[in-house]
Each structure stands twice: as C-alpha cells, then as structure tokens.
Amino acid sequence: MGLRSKEEVQKAIRAWLKRTEKAFDPDFDMLVEPDLQDRWKSRVGLPETSRGYHGVSQTSAYYALSLLRANEKTERATRILRRVLEARVYDEASPRYGEFKLIYEALDDDVLDSNTTFFVCFSLLVAAFEYGARLGDELVTEIREACALIPPEKYAGDLSVGYTNARLSKCCVNLAICEWIGDWDRFEVSRRHFNHFYDVNMSRGIPERLSATYYMVDFVALGLIFRYVKDLEIRQKSQRLVTLFLQELFFFGDRQPIPARRTYNQNVGA
Structure with a gap:
C-alpha cells in the first residue's frame, strides 16, 4: 500500500x-x-432546468x-x-x-x-x-x-456501530465549525462525542472494518480535524485514531470487500 x-x-x-x-x-x-x-x-419538486x-x-x-x-x-x-x-x-x-x-x-x-x-x-x-x-x-x-x-449533534451514549463513519464525521465537522465561529459550548459537546468515539474504538477496533467506503470517509473527517482544529488534545487523539485505521487497513487489506457495500464513488453521468 x-x-x-x-x-x-x-x-x-x-x-x-x-x-x-x-x-x-x-x-x-x-x-x-x-x-x-x-x-x-x-x-x-419539478427540476429547475430541462437538464x-x-x-x-x-x-x-x-x-x-x-x-x-x-x-x-x-x-x-x-x-x-x-x-x-x-x-x-x-x-x-x-x-x-x-x-x-x-x-x-x-x-x-x-x-x-x-x-x-x-x-x-x-x-x-x-x-x-x-x-x-x-x-x-x-x-x-x-x-x-x-x-x-x-x-449541533445531540450526545448519545450508546456503544453501537453508530460511533463509526457518520457519527464520527458529523463530530469532526462540528469541531471544525465550532472553533471557526467561536462557539465553545457547542465545541465541548462535540468534544464529548469525540472522546466517546475515541475510547470505544481504541479499545475494540473499528466495527465497520469491512466498509472500504467508510474508512475513506473517516480518514477525511480525521484529516479535517488534524489540519484545521487547533485543540491539542483533539489533534493528538485524531493522530492515534489514524494510526489505528492504518493498522487495520494493513491487517485486513486482503479482505476488504470489492465493491464496498455502500459507496460514494459518484456516477455523475459523465
């Protein structure tokens, strides 16, 4: 790889x-x-143009x-x-x-x-x-x-697969937005989300490891944090999660599904 x-x-x-x-x-x-x-x-409704x-x-x-x-x-x-x-x-x-x-x-x-x-x-x-x-x-x-x-995302304390992909991405987006607009109360709610995700997945691995699609979504979300969020604790945990993702990708590399069950490689009719 x-x-x-x-x-x-x-x-x-x-x-x-x-x-x-x-x-x-x-x-x-x-x-x-x-x-x-x-x-x-x-x-x-009706399309805006004839296209x-x-x-x-x-x-x-x-x-x-x-x-x-x-x-x-x-x-x-x-x-x-x-x-x-x-x-x-x-x-x-x-x-x-x-x-x-x-x-x-x-x-x-x-x-x-x-x-x-x-x-x-x-x-x-x-x-x-x-x-x-x-x-x-x-x-x-x-x-x-x-x-x-x-x-903002409402905090949910479950340990389900929901703490992968979409939940992580929403959390990362909210962290970046909250720092940008200076909404620190909302930032702390997102931090709580992120810390929960971190604790759960660092202890058990990534539950949806067979979704090549959502690995990429999670990488983008964590990259968003690592590049744009200044909070040191969040950045350090993001780095550790990326390391975990890479370890799992290497370990399960020959067992990734092709194609992924859900894919966002868009067919735009081109």
Whole structure:
C-alpha cells in the first residue's frame, strides 16, 4: 500500500473534472443528478432546468472544490458554491433548519439523506480555509454563516456501530465549525462525542472494518480535524485514531470487500 504523490493526486483530480464536465448544467451552475432513486421521486419538486435534477453534496460541492484544487475556473466554482448554499432548509420551525439537501429540488424541509450536511461541509470548510482568498471575503462569510446554522449533534451514549463513519464525521465537522465561529459550548459537546468515539474504538477496533467506503470517509473527517482544529488534545487523539485505521487497513487489506457495500464513488453521468 503506497501513498500517491501530489502530482498523481492532481492528475486524478483533473481527469475526474474532465469526465464530470458534461454533467455540468451552465443554466443553473450545478451538476445534474443522472439517476434519481425511486424512493426520492415523490419527495422532490419539478427540476429547475430541462437538464434534470441537481445534486448538491458529493456532486456539485465536490466539483467546486476540485475546480479550486486544480486552479481551474474559479468563477464557476464560486457560482456553484453559492448554489450549494441555497440548497438548505430555511424554515426556522423545522428540526432540520440549516441542514443541506441532497438534491436541490427536494421539497420543503426534506433533506432526503441526513448525512448530506457533513458531506457538503467537507467541501465548504476546505474551500473556505484553503481557497478563501480566491473566493473572496463575502462568499467566505456566507459559508461561515451557513455552517453556524447547522444543528449541533445531540450526545448519545450508546456503544453501537453508530460511533463509526457518520457519527464520527458529523463530530469532526462540528469541531471544525465550532472553533471557526467561536462557539465553545457547542465545541465541548462535540468534544464529548469525540472522546466517546475515541475510547470505544481504541479499545475494540473499528466495527465497520469491512466498509472500504467508510474508512475513506473517516480518514477525511480525521484529516479535517488534524489540519484545521487547533485543540491539542483533539489533534493528538485524531493522530492515534489514524494510526489505528492504518493498522487495520494493513491487517485486513486482503479482505476488504470489492465493491464496498455502500459507496460514494459518484456516477455523475459523465
């Protein structure tokens, strides 16, 4: 198992951007979602353009970040991110207030998938922290304000598999957001989440070790902490968790399922 060089990563990003280009809808500044799942068809309104429905998280948001990473079409990336910021629940009376929708055209406060918000934040936070100078102060402020509205995670003291993947990712996103906006009460709730996850998984290993998908999700989440969160205790524990993940990957390397049971390698119709 070897690490890719920066040049190899950049080459892979550019190749993905080239394939994805044909899914871009210039009339709405988002990527078209090629295959709307049957379970969602009754939960979306009419598409915004004749091209079809528009994906938000692992499609448009990642596309915008990839454009920034490749130093291509910054103006387009900016327009996409503004569209992504529109794809939120605006009803203050809704328990989903502030969350992002999986499909832009999702009705009312239906986000379709509760994991969408942390996937979107992977892109928004990195875009703001790494490429803020290119995006401009106004858009970075809009991203910061949108992140501040994301509902905090409620603490749950169970020891279930829920303390892997989605729960960890939401926790890591919240830690990064709370430091950014200076919400220290919320930061301490997220710290409690994180410490619970750390204690459970350092003692028993990662329960969902057979999901190659969620290993990658967890790596991204921990990388977000290690790069952007300043709290020393959290950073040190993140480093130990990454070490544990790597040990398990090496040990179970020849037994990883192909393909993973759940995969976020997106088919964007390109």
